[in-house]
Amino acid sequence: MGRRDSVERPAGQIRGQLLDGAESPAGAAEGVGRSWQRSRENGLTPERSAADAMLEQAALALVRERNQRLIAFALPELENLRHQIAGTNSAVLLADANGVILERHGDPAFSRRSQRVALQPGACWGESARGTNAIGLALAEQRSASVHGEEHFLACNTFLTCAATPIRDVNGQLTGLLDVSGDQPARQLHALGLVRMGARMIENRMLEAEFPDAIYLHFHVRPELVGTLGEGIVAVEPSGRVLAFNEVASRHMSALTVHAELDGLLESSFDELAGRSDEWIILRTRDGLNVTARIQGPASRGERVSVPMGRRSGQPRAADVDDPFSALHAGDPGFVDLMWRARQVFNRGIPLVLEGETGTGKEWVARRLHDCSERGAGPMISVNCAAIPDSLAEAELFGYRPGAFTGASREGAAGHVQRADGGTLFLDEIGDMPLSIQSRLLRVLQERAVVPIGGTDPIPVNFSLVSATHQNLAQRVEQGAFRADLYYRICGFRVTLPALRNRADLEGLISRMLAVEDPSARIAPAARDCLLRYPWPGNLRELQNALRTALALAKPGWPIEILDLPEPIRASDVAVAGEPSEATGGLREAEERCMRDAVEAHGGNYAAAARALGISRSTLYRRLRRG
Numbered sequence: 001m002g003r004r005d006s007v008e009r010p011a012g013q014i015r016g017q018l019l020d021g022a023e024s025p026a027g028a029a030e031g032v033g034r035s036w037q038r039s040r041e042n043g044l045t046p047e048r049s050a051a052d053a054m055l056e057q058a059a060l061a062l063v064r065e066r067n068q069r070l071i072a073f074a075l076p077e078l079e080n081l082r083h084q085i086a087g088t089n090s091a092v093l094l095a096d097a098n099g100v101i102l103e104r105h106g107d108p109a110f111s112r113r114s115q116r117v118a119l120q121p122g123a124c125w126g127e128s129a130r131g132t133n134a135i136g137l138a139l140a141e142q143r144s145a146s147v148h149g150e151e152h153f154l155a156c157n158t159f160l161t162c163a164a165t166p167i168r169d170v171n172g173q174l175t176g177l178l179d180v181s182g183d184q185p186a187r188q189l190h191a192l193g194l195v196r197m198g199a200r201m202i203e204n205r206m207l208e209a210e211f212p213d214a215i216y217l218h219f220h221v222r223p224e225l226v227g228t229l230g231e232g233i234v235a236v237e238p239s240g241r242v243l244a245f246n247e248v249a250s251r252h253m254s255a256l257t258v259h260a261e262l263d264g265l266l267e268s269s270f271d272e273l274a275g276r277s278d279e280w281i282i283l284r285t286r287d288g289l290n291v292t293a294r295i296q297g298p299a300s301r302g303e304r305v306s307v308p309m310g311r312r313s314g315q316p317r318a319a320d321v322d323d324p325f326s327a328l329h330a331g332d333p334g335f336v337d338l339m340w341r342a343r344q345v346f347n348r349g350i351p352l353v354l355e356g357e358t359g360t361g362k363e364w365v366a367r368r369l370h371d372c373s374e375r376g377a378g379p380m381i382s383v384n385c386a387a388i389p390d391s392l393a394e395a396e397l398f399g400y401r402p403g404a405f406t407g408a409s410r411e412g413a414a415g416h417v418q419r420a421d422g423g424t425l426f427l428d429e430i431g432d433m434p435l436s437i438q439s440r441l442l443r444v445l446q447e448r449a450v451v452p453i454g455g456t457d458p459i460p461v462n463f464s465l466v467s468a469t470h471q472n473l474a475q476r477v478e479q480g481a482f483r484a485d486l487y488y489r490i491c492g493f494r495v496t497l498p499a500l501r502n503r504a505d506l507e508g509l510i511s512r513m514l515a516v517e518d519p520s521a522r523i524a525p526a527a528r529d530c531l532l533r534y535p536w537p538g539n540l541r542e543l544q545n546a547l548r549t550a551l552a553l554a555k556p557g558w559p560i561e562i563l564d565l566p567e568p569i570r571a572s573d574v575a576v577a578g579e580p581s582e583a584t585g586g587l588r589e590a591e592e593r594c595m596r597d598a599v600e601a602h603g604g605n606y607a608a609a610a611r612a613l614g615i616s617r618s619t620l621y622r623r624l625r626r627g
Helices: 013-019 032-041 057-066 068-084 108-117 134-141 191-210 247-252 270-274 298-305 333-346 362-371 390-398 435-447 473-478 484-490 506-517 525-533 539-553 567-578 587-601 606-613 617-626
Strands: 090-096 101-106 145-148 160-168 174-183 215-220 232-236 242-245 280-284 290-296 352-355 380-384 424-428 464-469 493-496
Touching: 013 032, 032 134, 057 068, 068 090, 068 101, 068 174, 068 191, 068 333, 068 493, 090 108, 090 134, 090 191, 101 108, 108 174, 134 145, 134 160, 134 174, 160 191, 174 191, 191 232, 191 242, 215 247, 232 247, 333 352, 333 362, 333 493, 352 362, 362 380, 362 424, 362 464, 390 435, 435 484, 473 484, 506 525, 506 539, 525 539, 525 567, 567 587, 587 606, 587 617, 606 617
Parallel strands: 352 464, 352 493, 380 424, 424 464
Antiparallel strands: 090 101, 090 174, 145 160, 160 174, 215 232, 215 290, 232 242, 280 290
């Protein structure tokens, strides 16, 4: 995390300069030298232990109570960031305006190690207590900061790499800090960008909740950034007086202040704007900037601005009786929370990336997000990027003009992107999109227009974007197989759908799916236990197929028995019952054994085996070839 250049500096080189008292050591992060000076002035020495400066539980409870509002707004983003950094030996931290850690979410292995230096709730990480560190530096200089390895003042903290940024309230005052810290060898390349985006999300959420009856102006000089974390937001009274605004808005309007009249900031009158709620309009500021804007009043914003205190991370409101995702869960609180957050973000026009194993319901979730959004009446265009031949991908996605190439239709054709105008574009398996197509897609997303093959005039398009993949896109970026600029454009919010074997509501899902297929169906306890023990490599799709098969084989009027279940599930259960999972080589080996059993049971027919498992034939080939 916090890497500032592509060349690693020799270990100890910067620390040696800092120990010698250098004010601006070569290669060190901005502000590190000043922070070391302040640390010395606070009476600290590099050899000091970090075990002190901890609050007692009662005192921590009081601090958390004082910061209840900050915690309530930050929890959804802490959980989102936890998913972003999963597997990197890191943690995401929330601190108050004094540097006291309030929340820590992250990898268990790193949490155990970080506890030795008190990187945990109740510890104060201001410079006066811990010396130079990202939280302390960001707090002292009121800006984003990163501190890596031996730049930390205390020697015991040099295994850390950290990035932190302030969180400001609606008055612009620092109210907390968001930090990502990790083990130095597992450095995250984009940690500072992640915490900045996270802090902006929290700030925007607090701004919109502070004034639920206000009229909100969302705008940016770049049209594609309206509705994203990069937009400017101004809260205005019905009279036209400014109540609050975010940092982006202040950069666009030099005279923007609380209590200012919006009429004095724009060349259009506020009365004219107030009557154009939810329209996309072009405005000109008094500074001479043309911005694309959208006005939203309380009625059009609805429940998005209300975050009642005491509600944990993304927990659905009591008013959310009609759950559009109810068919995909049976009460798993983690899944319910995830879908609630995904819906809130999607309704703001922020692009989503759905991640997860095959069969976890990525396309189904995309469909429900579209249906319950304001674009639900428009088209949803689904594109499987892995299934389009490279030679046809450009024409299918972007369309073509008559006679654009040999074999082209005389009438030409609109591509998937143009057909999605006014609705949602769903790009499945986007990790398999060729690099040449990625460049064109990026241009479309930046300019909100598409130029068909053989054409010269851009065609405006306006759609919501959902992408899906079973791959690690960040890793693909590092490997050079996926464009970094496109990754940041499509990945406004990551949604990692859990594998079925990790769901808390698996038993309830079995009962619900069975009832949908046959309300009178029953299942014997032994068969139910067998289903609960199975690893489900095909996830929801495989479970549905397995229950349909069992119902077809069960004796009429009798409950489903073990012998009615598909062979791979029975074979897996026998193997698991016969020896411990360690001896069988772990979960992945068990899944691949089930796949081989399915292929054998179907006489070597991979297509039939894949259908029985509820996975794609390409997934079956890939897993068995790798195994």
